[in-house]
Amino acid sequence: MKLKLALISILTISGIISSQNEQNDYKMIQSECDSLLLNQEIQAISLGVITNGKVYKFHVGKLSTGETPNDNTLYEIASLTKTFTGTLLAQAILEKKATIDDDIRKHLSENFANLEFNQKPITFCHLVTHTNGLPRIFPDSPGLFENPDWDNLPYEINKLQVGFSKFQFFEELHKVALDTVPGFKFSYSNVGANLLGYCLENMYDKPFEELLSEHILKPLQMTKTRITVPSGEDKKLLALGLNPNGLVMPSRAEKEMKAEGGLFSTLDDMIKYMEFQLNEENEVVKISHQELLNGKYGDFENGLFWQIFKNGGNPTKIFQNGGAYGTSSWLTIIPESKVGVIILTNVSGPTIHQKLNATANKIIELLE
Secondary structure, three states: OHHHHHHHHHHHHHHHHHHHHHHHHHHHHHHHHHHHHOOOOOOEEEEEEEEOOEEEEEEEEOOOOOOOOOOOOEEEOHHHHHHHHHHHHHHHHHOOOOOOOOEHHHHOOOOOOOOEEOOEEOEHHHHHOOOOOOOOOOOOOHHHHOOOOOOOHHHHHHHHHOOOOHHHHHHHHOOOOOOOOOOOOOOOOHHHHHHHHHHHHHHHOOOHHHHHHHHHHOOOOOOOOEOOOOOHHHHHHEOOEEOOOOOEEOOOOOOOOOOOOOOEEOHHHHHHHHHHHOOOOOHHHHHHOOOOOOOOEOOEEEOOOOEEEOOOOOOOEEEEEEEOOOOEEEEEEEOOOOEEEEEEEOEOOOOHHHHHHHHHHHHHHHHO
């Protein structure tokens, strides 16, 4: 009897301590949310944290409608989409449909003699690490980004890309002239991510959207995530993005391939995705987090569209961000510690990602 009472007492105390720790974590994360919102540029935040098997969610601030974001609010997650595309490549590698070092032309139906330099071809490794030498966007318009009018640039890009078809994409791809060996230098390329999308379609003989749904969205029950601009009733759920001047910005143009940045998602769905990416016992996740730069940049590495920081003797941080014309997002995970932070906001700007990153790092630091 005494032993039974002692065990009950121990379990009760343990439960109280656990509850207190959870309350402390909640208050700390909420405080960091509130601190981030003190930045004048940032109007609204949806923030999720996974730690110790618990999920914490916060929606704070006001959207341009005057309402606080909620579990149904859709954010354009821009280049976080690339990590989904990288995950699909990891799936293909696991199924032995491809290897990371494949010449990408092996998975294209047309002949592209121009996609090599000094007999060194572009590989999937080059696509997912932005070392492929391809243009930033198609149609290739380098002058567009020289001293741009930031208030009008999104509209100019959309005008170029709206309705951009598969035929037009490969027409542009034939015009590419590489100026150095693939893998030699970093140059950010949305073209590379979309080219990977087309390669995946050829591997599976299925549309990219179907692959996304079949291998990621449905298994993870990400029921609110979509790759088309919300319309009808769903349009009311969209967080209208703002630029640094407070102007409402458009979503990216609808075009045939959006493997580089076409997803819209909610906080709940991104928490499910974050939980999935924290589990490196899953072979697909493990492949997508593999380090591909071979120590070329010291502690900084790249996975399959993931950035990786090998933090000395501390657990490795894996992260990525997304920046649309009027929204910003940041995702940091530490699989070893099973800790993750996702932050979504309805504003873009040159310093926003830096602030989101600082908040994610601070939360992780306080949780350790």
